[in-house]
Every structure is written in structure tokens, then in C-alpha cells.
Amino acid sequence: MKRISFKLNFVLTTLFVIGTGFFLLWVSNSFGGYWPRIITLMGIYGIMAVSYTLVNGVTGIFSLGHAGFIAIGAYTAALLTLPIQQKAMSFFIEPLIWPLNSIQMGFLPATIIGGLVAAFAAFLVGYPSLRVTGDYFAIATFGFAEIIRIVIQNSYNITNGSLGLKSIPPYTTIWWAWGWLLVTVIVIGSLKFSSYGRALRAMSEDTVAARAMGIDVFKHQLISFVVSGFFAGIGGALYAHWLTTIDPRPTSLGIMLTFFVLIMIVIGGLGSISGAVLGAIFFAFFAQWLRIVESPMNFFGINIPGIPGMSMLIFAIIFILIMLFRRKGIMGKDELSWQYIYNYFSKKAGDQD
């Protein structure tokens, strides 16, 4: 099998990134309505999915706490970008504490701080919960995410409690979302394809053998968890400035979101970064499309009332079907590289001979 050289790989990838950039430019300029918004959401979901697959796929530990870190990033960044007068207006049950009530900063620093706070939260959550393995870890992280949500719900002087945050500036453009997605893919990709990435993949297969090879399993799991938390926080920050309203209901920044991102990475193939991006794009597209089934329809003269939650049901069915018939998802553990495409087509060509 011919191997594609590093140089060619680099050139093709650069061209691909530039091409995607032009595509996004075209979309944002020539389409009105919801399409630019959906494509922005694809970028945001992509960030959430890539960071999630680092933990659940590459490292092979099953976390259910992703939405907790997304929520922390979302709230942190939103509290930092909200105009001061707006904060004074929204927090009418209890006033916002100092210094948050007198800070307003730009989108970029707010996003980064959102990521850092989420990463710190991931450290605090990961440190105790990574002592347990398997299902216990999933339950522990799920519990922590719920705790985060409930704390948000009850801290009226920080998060405005169940009232949530409104009128968050709609800063998240296609460029922010896809720009951050590019950063996320580069960083997590670079991590996956390094000595540390090999260690993570080895641990995901056999922790005993990994330890015997000199890998500190706990430390590496924690690193992976914190990096994932950072980008989950970035994703959350972008999400907040896309939604412009956030609140702590389970269906917005709670377990439902974790479940959505889980569907994305399962569709894409657990552990595959490109698969996670594809899964996110697919999910955002499909979720939009499925809105139709939730609105009233006229089916050959028969009026069908809209059924709320119908799209969720369909996603759950898709999820089950994937688990039953194609565990690997789109990509399996592989990455969509030029080599992969080349091998795929040369195999196809070979079949025809």
C-alpha cells in the first residue's frame, strides 16, 4: 500500500481547511434564515463531541459528566460578557456578587476563562472519581454533573438560579465556532497522535499491561479528563453566546445534553476525532430536520398534531440501531485522513479489477 508523504498530507490538509473556510464564507454570505445558525451550531457541537470522545473513546473511560463542564463554561463566559446594566436588571431575586457585577470583558478572554474554569472543575471531579472504574465512574461523573447543575440552580447571587441568564450577547458567529473547532481538533489530534495518545489508547485496552509498561494510568486519565473539560468549557462558552439564554433545566445544560453529545460520538465512532466532527454535523443537521415531525402536519387530508419530544424518540431509536447493527459508527476508531481515503478508493478500484 502506498503511503502518502507528510508533505502531501500537509498540503492537502491546508487546502482542505482553506476550502472549508471558503465554504463557510459562502454559507454565511449567501444564505439567510437559519442555515448560518445551524452551521455555527455544528461547529459548537463538534467541539463538544471531540472533547467528549477524547475521554469516552480514546481514553476508554465512560464519563457521563460532560454537560456539567459545558454548563460551567457557558455560565462563566456569559457572566463575563454580559453588560453590567444587563446583569443589574436580570438579577432581581438576589443581586450578583462582586466582582462579577462589575466585570465585562471581550468574547475571547471570556471563552478562554470559561474553558479554564471548566478544566479546573474537571480536575476537582476527576481526582476523586477516577479512583473508581467502569460503571462506578460513569455514575460518579453523572452525579457530579447533576450536583453542578443543582448548585447553578440554587446560587441566585451568582447564576441567577432557575431564572437563568438572558440577553447574552450573540457573539458566536460561524467563525468563532469553526475557528475554535479547528483549535480543538488540532490540540486533541496532536495529543492523540503523540506518545501520550498512545499511552491513552493502550490504557483503554488494558490498564494492567499499561501499568507494567510504565504508564501512570490515573495520571493519564486525569490529564485526558482535564483537557476534555477545558474544551467542553470552550464549547459551553460558545453555546451560551449562540443560545443567548441559558438556564439550569436538565433538558438544556443537563443530562440531555450529555446524551446528545454521546449520540454524536457514537454515530461518528468512539475514539475517532474526525468521526466526532462528522457525528456532530450529522446530529445538528438531523435535529433541525426532525423539527418537522414535531410540528403539526397535514398528511393527505389527515391533520396530525405536533408531538413534542418526537425527535428525541427518533434519536433514541437511531442510537439503539447503531448499537445493534453498527457499533463502530461511521469511522470506528480510525481517522478520516488522506491515507484513509486513498486506501478506501484503491481498495474499491482493486475490487473492480
Added chain:
Amino acid sequence: MIKIKGKDAAKKEVLKLENLTIRFGGLTAVDSFNGYLNKGELIGLIGPNGAGKTTIFNMITGIYKPTFGTITFNGINITGIKPQITTHLGIARTFQNIRLFSEMSVLENVMTAEHSWLQNYKAKKILHAHNPSEFPKPHWKPWFWSAVLKTPDYLKVERKMKSYAHDLLKEVGLDKYAHLKASALPYGPQRKLEIARALATKPSLLLLDEPAAGMNGQETQELLEFIENIREKFSLTILLIEHDMKFVMKICERIYVLDYGKIIAHGVPKEIQSDKKVIEAYLGDESYV
């Protein structure tokens, strides 16, 4: 402790096990094991099923913490030290049931073990504390950041890892499989790969748990030569567990025999072959007769 006549005590002791004992609930799996390995020796550890052989490996490598007793490696007390640190100090092992990273390529399996090169700060600190003149004070490096940012420093190490892994694979005759998934290898090469992977951690002491298990006569003969070969090339001290008596008698310089967690004999192969207790222990277990 059973002493061997005529063995000079001046030789450098690599491993020393004193009164090593471990209990699992009511079961004493290993009971006051005493033993030593001198530099460059190839020593056998034999005994019937369930005698406690693998458990001794697990204690040496830090997977199990002994209930009692001490393990000394190159003069350093390593009792109860974490497995990854024993590896960094220079103890590598293979497993009775092959434990490769089966989804990863042959090359990646070896390179995974080389990750230990970046992780040995704590071990180096232990060595420095033990002997400051021989082992310089180590400097901690932020390898994680270097790896993510792909600094020249890191890229250099990565290249070194790759070439060393290729060399190792060539050495053990697996270079033609380098890009194959480990699980795609036949059984014999999988055993070899596990040894190559252990060697990639640059050990001075190698622990082999039943390396010849499941091999036929010719394969076993090849393995014998292979072990002799790597022992020379990498100046290893080797402790090996094996059920194949012919193999053990041929290759080992001394043998410890374990039964129900206790040493029942210790000596050169000739002595062991004619030892009454050993014959008794193996009697009734026809696979060894």
C-alpha cells in the same frame, strides 16, 4: 535461606527477596519466600499450578503489595512501590496470558512502552536519593506540553522512539509486521512482541511468565536461543517461570521450586532434577513427568 555451595557472594545482587509473604484472605499464596538474583543470571521459578509463581512476579512489579517481607532491587527497597515506577527503575515483565494492546499496531505496542522514557522522573529521583554520585539529580520536563505543541525537543524523542522500536522489532524478527494490528499476529510472534515491548522500557531485570506456553518443540528451541540472545545483547538479568521442564533445565543456571507458596528446593538444574521433594510435588500431575 538455602545457600548454594561455591557461589561467590562478591557478585552484584540485582534482586533480593526476603521473607516475602502475601495473604489473600485466609490463603497464604506466598509464604516467606527468600531468594536472590545476581547480575546477568538466568534463573528459573517453577512449581505446580497455583504454587504462587505469578503472585511473586506481581509483588516484584508492584501490582500486589506483600503482606510481609522486603524486595530489594539494586540495593533499593522497592517493596510496595507502584508498578509504573518499578518499570521505570528497570524491571520489565511479560504476562502468562499474553496482554498485548491488540487494537494497536505492532510498532505502536513497542512505542507505548517507550512512553516510559518520558515518565521516569520519580524513578530517577529515587535513584538519585539512593546514590547521588552515580545518578545525577533529574530535571522535570513538561513533556505533556512539548508533546501537544510538538516542540523540537519532543519531535526528537519521538523520532528516537520510532527508530529504537524499529531496531527492536528487527532484533526479534518482527519488523515485517510493524504496521499490522497486534491481534493479527500468529501466537508465536505475539509472545515475541510481548518480550520486545518489555525490552522497550530498557530494563535491567526481565521477568518472563511462561514464555514457552503453547509452543511446540521447534518453537521452544527457537525461543531458547532467542532468550539467550537478548540476554547477551541487552545485558539482562532474567527470572523466568516455566512449566516446560526440559526448557527450564536447559536454560536456567539456578532454579527455585515453589509449592503451596513455599520454597521446597533451590539449586542448579541437576540438583533439582534429582530432588525428592520436587519429584513428589510434581507426582500425580502427569503433565510434568
